[in-house]
Amino acid sequence: MARILMKGNEAIAEAAIRAGAEGYFCYPITPQSEVAEYLAKRMPEVGGVFLQGESEVAVGNMLFGAASTGKRVFTTSSSPGISLMQEAISYIAGAHLPVVFVNIMRAGPGLGGILPAQSDYFQSVKGGGHGDYRLLVLAPSTVQEAVDLMMLAFDLADKYLNPVMVIGDGLIGQMMEAVEFPDSDPKQNRVNLEERKWAATGAKGRDPVIIKSLFLDPLELEENSLLMDKKYEQMKKEEVRYELYKVSAKNELLVVSYGTVARICQTVIDELESEGVSVGLFRPITLFPFPEKEIYREAKKKNIKTVLTVEMSTGQMVEDVERAIIGAKPVKFFGRTGGIVPNPEEIQGKVLELIGSMKKRSTSSRKRK
Amino acid sequence: MAMTQSNTAIFSRPESMQSTVTHYCPGCTHGVIHRLVAEAIDEIGARDRTVGVAPVGCSVLAYNYFNCDFLEAAHGRAPAFATGFKRLRPDMIVFTYQGDGDLASIGMGEIVHAANRGEKFTTIFVNNAVYGMTGGQMAPTTLPGQVTSTCPVGRNANEVGYPIRMAELLSTLVTPGYIERVAVHTPKHIINARKAIRRAFQYQAENRCYSMIEVLSTCPTNWGKTPEEAVKWLDKEMAAYYPIKCFKDSVREGNK
Ligand SMILES: Cc1ncc(C[n+]2csc(CCOP(=O)(O)OP(=O)(O)O)c2C)c(N)n1
Numbered sequence A: 001m002a003r004i005l006m007k008g009n010e011a012i013a014e015a016a017i018r019a020g021a022e023g024y025f026c027y028p029i030t031p032q033s034e035v036a037e038y039l040a041k042r043m044p045e046v047g048g049v050f051l052q053g054e055s056e057v058a059v060g061n062m063l064f065g066a067a068s069t070g071k072r073v074f075t076t077s078s079s080p081g082i083s084l085m086q087e088a089i090s091y092i093a094g095a096h097l098p099v100v101f102v103n104i105m106r107a108g109p110g111l112g113g114i115l116p117a118q119s120d121y122f123q124s125v126k127g128g129g130h131g132d133y134r135l136l137v138l139a140p141s142t143v144q145e146a147v148d149l150m151m152l153a154f155d156l157a158d159k160y161l162n163p164v165m166v167i168g169d170g171l172i173g174q175m176m177e178a179v180e181f182p183d184s185d186p187k188q189n190r191v192n193l194e195e196r197k198w199a200a201t202g203a204k205g206r207d208p209v210i211i212k213s214l215f216l217d218p219l220e221l222e223e224n225s226l227l228m229d230k231k232y233e234q235m236k237k238e239e240v241r242y243e244l245y246k247v248s249a250k251n252e253l254l255v256v257s258y259g260t261v262a263r264i265c266q267t268v269i270d271e272l273e274s275e276g277v278s279v280g281l282f283r284p285i286t287l288f289p290f291p292e293k294e295i296y297r298e299a300k301k302k303n304i305k306t307v308l309t310v311e312m313s314t315g316q317m318v319e320d321v322e323r324a325i326i327g328a329k330p331v332k333f334f335g336r337t338g339g340i341v342p343n344p345e346e347i348q349g350k351v352l353e354l355i356g357s358m359k360k361r362s363t364s365s366r367k368r369k
Numbered sequence B: 001m002a003m004t005q006s007n008t009a010i011f012s013r014p015e016s017m018q019s020t021v022t023h024y025c026p027g028c029t030h031g032v033i034h035r036l037v038a039e040a041i042d043e044i045g046a047r048d049r050t051v052g053v054a055p056v057g058c059s060v061l062a063y064n065y066f067n068c069d070f071l072e073a074a075h076g077r078a079p080a081f082a083t084g085f086k087r088l089r090p091d092m093i094v095f096t097y098q099g100d101g102d103l104a105s106i107g108m109g110e111i112v113h114a115a116n117r118g119e120k121f122t123t124i125f126v127n128n129a130v131y132g133m134t135g136g137q138m139a140p141t142t143l144p145g146q147v148t149s150t151c152p153v154g155r156n157a158n159e160v161g162y163p164i165r166m167a168e169l170l171s172t173l174v175t176p177g178y179i180e181r182v183a184v185h186t187p188k189h190i191i192n193a194r195k196a197i198r199r200a201f202q203y204q205a206e207n208r209c210y211s212m213i214e215v216l217s218t219c220p221t222n223w224g225k226t227p228e229e230a231v232k233w234l235d236k237e238m239a240a241y242y243p244i245k246c247f248k249d250s251v252r253e254g255n256k
């Protein structure tokens, strides 16, 4: 298919259709309502279900029911709405069902603002709902990547029978970029219910299927939690995704950043390169599983003096970066929040300040000798 | 000379029920209601294309009794859950089975909106005027003056309002097709309840409308009564506040 210019939210919607999604449930919230507006027209065209629910609490639970049919279903929302879906997310994870959630993050806490942020990292990666569960979390940095990761999200949700969360900041949803969709008939990617033995398709010629998250016997509940944990361990082995940008033996500093902020960091890196300062970028694409070993591998290289994490939050992913590096190098943080997108100059200022202080430190230690 | 006799079974377990030991308390009418639902599913011949949605409450383990696919929703969310399921599988028969804490308190939003959208599933609403599973706390349906563990001197309507009549409330909505309140504390009431539940499933099988059957039910354990006293209290006190009748049947009225 040819490349077309498309707004992020609409591209996400179309990608889900191409991935074979048959049900979409939603509740309006800025900055992602265009997904719902697009699908209100598009879903009926492909014979799928579009339904605007009465709240995100209801929408989350509609997805819980819809996923029990075995079909591919999803929702999109933004931060306050995703908070209300945590109940259902926990149940869906506990019941081993595949659902794709998209959070086009806006700044919080509370009603916060409608401008872009990355302040739901903890909520997405560390839980948010109750219980021992994890979400597989994907973070696109371009509209094209949002399309690709949406397609992947449905496959991964099916592979692990676990909810997948795609998080993009408000920019991903709102900006327009050229995208290309795979040439596929939306109906082709739909699941074959006969292969889904776990789905509630009616007890015809088989025992009843029970979908539940209640286990009154602690041994059974522990067994369920261990089964879930096994999936998360497998994800850590098989699903880690990341991208390196201008990473080389000349780098003095390594930036770690995800989503659209990583693109701003690329601009900074290009600019610094032209000034003779070498900096590399590590961009996690999966936030869970987090590319721990890979960040450690890059950070511990001799030429790297400092690692700088840049986020649109007051510092959430930075804790995972610190954990990955286990003290091998100093980890610094720069962030803007509240809906403010950091500009290249301020990031560059922070990088130069760190490199400057690194240089000062090394000259003063040489003098002392 | 020996006489040959042929025995015909006139009463047996419905196919949609499993053979198992009950976990419900003595005198609890949840079991009777389960049976009526199973009979209705059998009668419309839909066991192998039915899914039940269990609430959180004493009947959370309903899947131990029914012989059809069964799904367990979050507390109060069964109507949203069933909406999601039925929208994707309109060819299947879907019912929610919910207590009064589940449906009329935490799940008030979900039931009102599912009914108002006219979702084509059936709700069996078991009103026993208390939170059974958690040990008999006050429910939105607890009668004025009724003593529970969280209103130890009796429900004070001036402080916490009067009990909610769900059948009446939902029948003010235009969309829902069939709403009836029944009881199961006497054989006569059981026969009527059976008819109502059967009718609700029939309407669903014909893809006509949303139905809610409210069933007045006993909870001797948390009412602090013997099973016999519980039946009397239901008949005298509950039925006085919650009239047992059909509130709306758009099909028979010719509107669906
Ligand atoms: C979110 C949430 N809050 C509270 C509970 C605890 N809880 C379990 S059952 C129940 C009430 C059940 O009462 P009812 O719906 O009347 O059903 P019954 O047990 O009487 O049949 C409550 C409050 C829960 N499981 N989940």
Ligand code: SF4
Pocket: B023, B024, B025, B027, B028, B029, B030, B058, B128, B132, B133, B218, B219, B220, B221, B222
């Ligand atoms: S506590 Fe009440 S509702 Fe629950 S099983 Fe016992 S009698 Fe029935």
